[in-house]
Amino acid sequence: MTLPYRLVIIEDDPTVRELLHDYLGRQPELACVLVADSAEALLAWLPDAVQPPQLILLDIHLPGRSGLDILPRLRQLAPTAEVVMQTVFEDSASIFEALRRGASGYLLKSTPLPALKAALLEVMQGGAPMSRAVARQVLAHFRPRPLAPSAVLTEREQEIVQNLVAGLSEKQVAQQLGISVQTVHSHSKSIYRKLHVSSRSELLNSLR
Amino acid sequence: MTLPYRLVIIEDDPTVRELLHDYLGRQPELACVLVADSAEALLAWLPDAVQPPQLILLDIHLPGRSGLDILPRLRQLAPTAEVVMQTVFEDSASIFEALRRGASGYLLKSTPLPALKAALLEVMQGGAPMSRAVARQVLAHFRPRPLAPSAVLTEREQEIVQNLVAGLSEKQVAQQLGISVQTVHSHSKSIYRKLHVSSRSELLNSLR
DNA sequence: GCGCTTCTCCCCTAAATAGGGTAGAGAGCA
DNA sequence: TGCTCTCTACCCTATTTAGGGGAGAAGCGC
Incomplete structure (x- = not known):
């Protein structure tokens, strides 16, 4: 098979982080090249990385700089990396802001691990995985406002x-x-x- | 289990139509209440329907009035029905026009039957299934234009x-x-x- | 210094838009 | 038959926008 995708996991909760690391690290299609707890750690690591990451799983609410804030910088330092946002929030403001800043996917934290893996692979195949609630809000954005x-x-x-x-x-x-x-x-x-x-x-x- | 969802299939190609009818009709979660070859047939049938359909699988390029054209009328006659568009085209104009007019999903015709079934069920669970290429274009729509x-x-x-x-x-x-x-x-x-x-x-x- | 760009402000005329009327032709309804 | 609503089209004036010009101040590079 082809080489596994180089994956970065940024997640501040140690329990969740280890869970993601354990599960995703075991997948033959993925290789965790960095697992860290902050946006700063990712930004600091990127210039030293031997090979740039292909996939970044990014928590949206992080201590210090939020995942949203570093998106533009991320696109400068790792322009080829696909970024998948993960969050507990499904408010449309966060969603649209993330998409506007260049995220390629938007998953809720309730996403089961196998679905998460599938979503990551889908991004690499040119897809744009979104959790149900997110996709609905994105779609609703195109409807003409039924206001007046x-x-x-x-x-x-x-x-x-x-x-x-x-x-x-x-x-x-x-x-x-x-x-x-x-x-x-x-x-x-x-x-x-x-x-x-x-x-x-x-x-x-x-x-x- | 719960009652099957009342599904309408509009598809002009007889071969494809029968294929869809055969496969989807066999699914316990779905009940094909109308299978027809034109938008006009659907519009004519709706007022006589005993129960309104819950799901409409609509081909976008039809002889006579296109699937796009009848979307607004459809939302008047069957406001509760979820409409999933199916097409061979993935040009952004058609996609956005369909979404703007109230489609809840947009699938390419290359979608395998099991995935098509999954998409239909996902719509009923509040989702918004989109084929990979479609989702990507929808997402790209949120990026700031790098034009002039x-x-x-x-x-x-x-x-x-x-x-x-x-x-x-x-x-x-x-x-x-x-x-x-x-x-x-x-x-x-x-x-x-x-x-x-x-x-x-x-x-x-x-x-x- | 000199040229260049950018931002600022002004002059002018012409065109488009806003807001106020009136009014006829059809459709729908009591 | 009247009445109302909608769409159509015109009148008027005032404001806003479009497009042409000029010009001073500040900053940048040569």
Whole structure:
């Protein structure tokens, strides 16, 4: 078989760390090249590493600098490494921040060890493993906000809103829908009145 | 065990359809309440259905109306149903459009039958199954765009861009940064020139 | 010093947008 | 038949944005 993937485990809880080390270290597909308890330890080790790690399993809440904070630095020092975040939190802020900063996977700590192993291997095969709850939140992020639009606005008005927030000018919206600019303007006036905003800026903000 | 999930399969290729029907129909966790070859058949059947379906496996490229097109209508007629899209395409436009319109999962047609079954069950458990390539594209969507801004624009200009795309007016940006409206305007002129756009609409579009 | 860039602010005109009206054509409903 | 709602389109004025110009101050490299 091919060489095992060089894996780094960063986890502050000694019990959990040993559990991960024991289990993942026994897998023939993985080789633990570093097991440490802090982000600082990882950053200090990276320049001395003979070979850069391919996989980094990173706890998100660590003493000192959090796993989130070191993500950008990590991408500088080990640009080829895939980072999988592990956390007990499933708040969307942490999730999106981690993804934005370049994590390739996001697993809850409740993930069973075999599933964790599978996730690590999936990352190396070009995947992006996410725990159920995480994947749902990521998906929900793409849905249009059901705030005001769906209930208050007419179908045509929602159509106009979609085009406006997509960045089209009123003129472009008019062309797109095959109606006059004045009509688009009339609709946007209604929209602004219904959503209690008074500019496209506010509209964008209210739908964020 | 609990009742099997009521599943609808929409697939135009007769061979594939029968394959899906055969395999998924044999699973004790699933009950195929409708197997059809077109989006129209599904829309026509829904009002007559004794019980609404819980799961809809929907091919994205269908003769007549595409699976994408009927998603909004589907969410009206069967708001509680979870929709899993299946396709040979993995272009990001289709993916994001499907997710935006309310799909709960996005699988490539290359997905093996057992994995397909697992994905369907995962949806019912609150998950959001995605094929590897799809998950990667979804994740990549959260990364900051390395397009023009970072390379071409100055630090201050990037700051202005962020505020502009956030939906603030030039006046608001001026207040935010503690400078005059004219200065903000000067910056945005430079930004437009550098990014080859000529309105905020185009700017939003170019950064999408 | 000199040139260059960046950030700041101002001038101008033209175009787009905001907000206030009015109004006709259709659809749906009591 | 009226009534209401929606979509359509136009009128008006005021504000904001776009795009052209110029210009001073500060910083950087040669």
